[in-house]
Amino acid sequence: MTTKPILDPAVEVPIRRAASVLLLRAADTGFEVFIQHRVSTMDFAAGMVVYPGGRVDAQDAQLVRSGALDARLLAEQAQRWKHSTVWDEGEQQASFHAGEMLAAARREVFEETGLLLDPEQLLPWANWVTPVGYPKRFDTYFFIAVLREDQEPRHQTSEAAISNWIHPEALFAALERKEIKMMRPTQRTLLDAMELGSIAALRSFDREIIPVHPTGKDTNTSTPVLDVELRPRHD
Template sequence: MPRPELTHPYVAARQAASIIMLRQVNSELQVYVQHRATTMDFAAGAVVFPGGRTDAEDALFDFGDEVQPILRQHARGWQRTSLGSAIPGRSVKNAAMMLRTGLREVEEETGVALKPDIMRPWANLITPVGYPKRFDTFFYLATPDDDVMPENITTEATAADWHSIESILHGDEAKKIALMRPTKFLLLDIVEAGSIQALLARDPVVNPIRGL
């Protein structure tokens, strides 16, 4: 997609979560993506991953004791991002807030209640200064079981389904679909790895990325 005009000297970045639901069919990597409605005021018409902005209620959600080990792992994964903190316990609370954001958004948009233990901190992309809307977006890689069947139940998208990464990239190159730069960057990175096994073997600590 073409970059919008850089007309705003400073707009604060809002925190958001986006979920890359990934599966492997034989040797083909597939992701679940949405086709955003052309009436949306952000990323209109683009092919995107499910997700959305953090709500105030997300910071109040209690996952319970059984999820605390997962939240500590997530806090380590996000330690170099804006979710990290030197204040004891704060980074775990921030990780819980963002995990809740991601799980809530996926359920609202696809009807699927993903389990926390399949959610892996994956990337943190921050919109550069100069855009009318900016996001500090935390991407998760999720590998749901085969019986998980997401559906398009949001008015923000006209369609949604599983597609091979190769077909999405080819559609963008042929100008049949529109990809935002962060989406394309993440898809190219995933397809280069070649397998879910190779992806999950990566260092879990995320480094923020700016400038895309």
């Protein structure tokens, strides 16, 4: 989410679908997460710590239409996104839209880190929608991907000054010291992973994903904001 709301919340801003991926690897204690430090000149999330990701585009839809992604996997992921806008056009199109999210996540990770993930490595994790009143709004689908020992992402995006692995505890300590800035979804998605404590627990956890529609002003403060409205789109 952007951190500068526009003055007139009545202005209609289109909501674009996007994907973001928490790349994780096992560590001596718990796990590490791969992060990017966005450059200060970006028009979105300038200077923020983020995960690899970006907007869904036409080539993602084209990949799904080509049949390159396993239909059973897309159907399974569609069920994980059952409360989201993936289902806005009904069950028949849900697998297709789930495929777009998966394709976008995989493409963005490859473009920004040089790492091509196996589709099965991408686990649906969370869905956040930018509040009304911001100049850019995204319906963002977060995935978790646990990497193998032979998989090593690298820094290769011009949108970030540096990319690096870090223990989540060290990341939040830097946030407390105000050395970095993190948006609310970045914080919360990682905190939820930390609560499970281990890679094994993350892999086996059956998570129900309820889209988060935050209210009130956005934050980049050291304290994660928990006063969000959690509600499924379909009762």
